[in-house]
Amino acid sequence: TTRTWDYLGLSAANPKNLLNETNMGEQMIIGIIDTGVWPESEVFNDNGIGPVPSHWKGGCESGEMFNSSHCNKKLIGAKYFINAFIASHESFNSTESLDFISPRDFDGHGTHVATIAGGSYVPNISYKGLAGGTVRGGAPHARIAMYKACWYLDNLDITTCSSADILKAMDEAMHDGVDVLSISLGSDVPMYPETDVRDGITTGAFHAVLKGITVVCSGGNDGPEAQTVTNTAPWIVTVAATTLDRSFATPITLGNSKAILGQALYTGPELGFTSLVYPENPGNSNESFSGTCEFLDFNSNRTMAGKVVLCFTTSPYSGSVSRAARYVKRAGGLGVIIAKHPGYALRPCLDDFPCVSVDYELGTDILLYIRSSGSPVVKIQPSKTLIGQPVGTKVATFSSRGPNSISAAILKPDIAAPGVSILAATNTNTTFNDRGFIMLSGTSMAAPVISGVVALLKSLNRDWSPAAIRSAIVTTAWRTDPFGEQIFAEGSPRKLADPFDYGGGLVNPEKAAKPGLVYDLGLEDYVLYMCSAAYNESSISQLVGKGTVCSNPKPSVLDFNLPSITIPNLKEDVTLTRTLTNVGPLDSVYKASVELLSGVQVTVTPETLVFNSTTKKVSFKVKVSTTHKINTGYYFGSLTWSDSVHNVTIPLSVRTQILQNYYDEN
């Protein structure tokens, strides 16, 4: 977070900004359902923070190595829910387990997430000199309430969360009076329908949203493949992860003086010119050789001892890097250079062993040098933090992608936020932590960025519904990076980002504070959605707590008043309706403009919307037709309403399907 808020333009530096106007979210309570909290961390200091908001009705539960004195005016709530976890894991032994049977955070994930959402200012923090700056949350004076529902299962060495425990945590959070619920947890694809209680988060979120609580969830880390996004209910804010404009350049100098910048979190001493090898059979040996990172242990120690080893891998996982480093180190090697696709989290290697990543192009340059030189050598210098241009912003490889596999017409993810190499607090026994701080990557880290921003927006606009807040974030998002450069989406191949990668785009907090117009949703809209999704009337009636009859013919999901238009199966002309609510100056006139989609015609009626003291809501129609003669992929465009001060932009995503419900290989 030492870069996140400056990058997003949410820094206390600018005099008139969202942070100062909301007193940094001081009246807001952010509920977090996760692995618990490390209360001694400085990010939970409550210096300069006023009394606990009057609407708080929660508490601070005692337990193993945790008692109510660990709470303060920052960390105002801490509870834990383990009944279902224990009922399902007979092998779990509460007294033997490494985990704490209390709100205390054994894993470190919960503490990291809480920091990003609402951590207090902690200056002069870095990871061993890298990513230095002030750690803080999006809403530095907001209060944190931790609901621990995720537990470490010692015999399987995994951390997992029962939906029954999560639901109880959500039920308590609704009672306690949180304003935002931040949930960096995900289920596996394929998923269950939204109101199916199998997806506990989704069902609990429905009731939370109806109570005015915005629920922000991570979109999942199963990218870059399409249709992998999770937490896809239309009432949830689903978050994708981007990089920051920050990287950790690590100079590699070859014996022929060619200088290469790889990526690493290498904070050890410079490794002077050292023999460089790519393990391959020179032709006259009967030893085994492998230059594949995962199989470096096939090589004899002699091949790697005292050298820096180059290897190639097709795996995007950081595990392949650490495994390669382990093999080389065990053989007496001095460093490893991994040529890989852009991928997952950058991780340091154990004991500061030099492990540097490059892409295939640079890896091949190094390989050609090795093969053309009689005695190839290389020097590796410690990593340096690069900030700002020319470091570009990308949607992270791992960030799960749309379309929404349950209901393609509901655009998911909604929004993107930085979630790569984020420095924040953790507990002090996590591997690789530096004095209680660590860099982590994932949509787990991106979601609390949005939760912090939501806390500020809600603080400024108490009467906005969760849907209005989501709309404000989506319609004002950057579709470029904050400096106007296009955002690429990592994957093979890398491509320009589209709504299925980053929803409305990269969150722009200052603009979201004054969106001008919002696409709001009330109970009747959610009922429309469930009727359109063919949920039976009795279930819907139970959910909303009153008799509900769906209109006949049943409504179209395309008319669900989302801040996006997604048509997965366009054939005949389609006309859909949207309704805008004025949250800006009373007397406003907005004009429509459409960013065209190839081969798709879009007509907006009327083209001008007039708002005044008596007209706060206006509806309009959008007619969409295709000129394509084949089943196409998605084309993307946008629809913007502008009064020359506010631009209210929603993404348009249209796929022509002349032949419906049809799949082919081409």
Next chain:
Amino acid sequence: SPDSKVHIVYLGEKQHDDPEFVTESHHQMLWSLLGSKEDARDSMVYSYRHGFSGFAAKLTKSQAKKLADLPGVVHVIPHSFYKLS
């Protein structure tokens, strides 16, 4: 019993504002299914009573099926597991 698993019994929006009353109704529902107050207490894992109505309980498949058929019950579903993102 060994083949009872944690299930979530989802009843939708609360029908009453008093949480104690809501929880008591959950115990009643379970008691009528299991036949004794002790069994109901042993089976109950959670009562959801603030934001919505429902409960989590250790049930066999046949008990879950019987509950699902009761009026006012939206779903009875085995609980599932989430991972950190």
